[in-house]
Amino acid sequence: MNPVTALQLAGWRRETASLYGRVRDQADPAAARELWRDGRDRLLRAHPQSPLPAGDPLRVSGVPYWPYDPALRWTVPVEPAARPRRLEIDTGPDGVTRLEQAGWVTLPASSSPSGTRRPAAAATAAAATCSTRPRAPTSAPLARP
Numbered sequence: 001m002n003p004v005t006a007l008q009l010a011g012w013r014r015e016t017a018s019l020y021g022r023v024r025d026q027a028d029p030a031a032a033r034e035l036w037r038d039g040r041d042r043l044l045r046a047h048p049q050s051p052l053p054a055g056d057p058l059r060v061s062g063v064p065y066w067p068y069d070p071a072l073r074w075t076v077p078v079e080p081a082a083r084p085r086r087l088e089i090d091t092g093p094d095g096v097t098r099l100e101q102a103g104w105v106t107l108p109a110s111s112s113p114s115g116t117r118r119p120a121a122a123a124t125a126a127a128a129t130c131s132t133r134p135r136a137p138t139s140a141p142l143a144r145p
Contacts, residue, residue: 005049009094012049024082033068078103 019039028033
């Protein structure tokens, strides 16, 4: 990997980690969401490692999100995984990202289209830990078209 690109990628990761830390420090969930959204839009608009190509209209308008809805925010326990699964994702020139499942979460029935309680794949992914730096699960808003 080109040294400049490696430094840019390290900068992207550092800025993203810092943003998520500031979001977790917010007492007000609605304010935390706005901080997250503004920070993500800033990174996606201007950072050299943005996944949005140059000229993409989302660099100007920002990524569209549904409005904040406090009814879609839950505090749920992380249930330990009986047999943690491991996953390796080839990230191209950046190498391989290794994840290890830390546990499961079950979302309330009202959050599921079928009205049943079940483990949620997106929430399970949030409970994964990176092999190089364990992280506590976080609740970040999901982008929706």
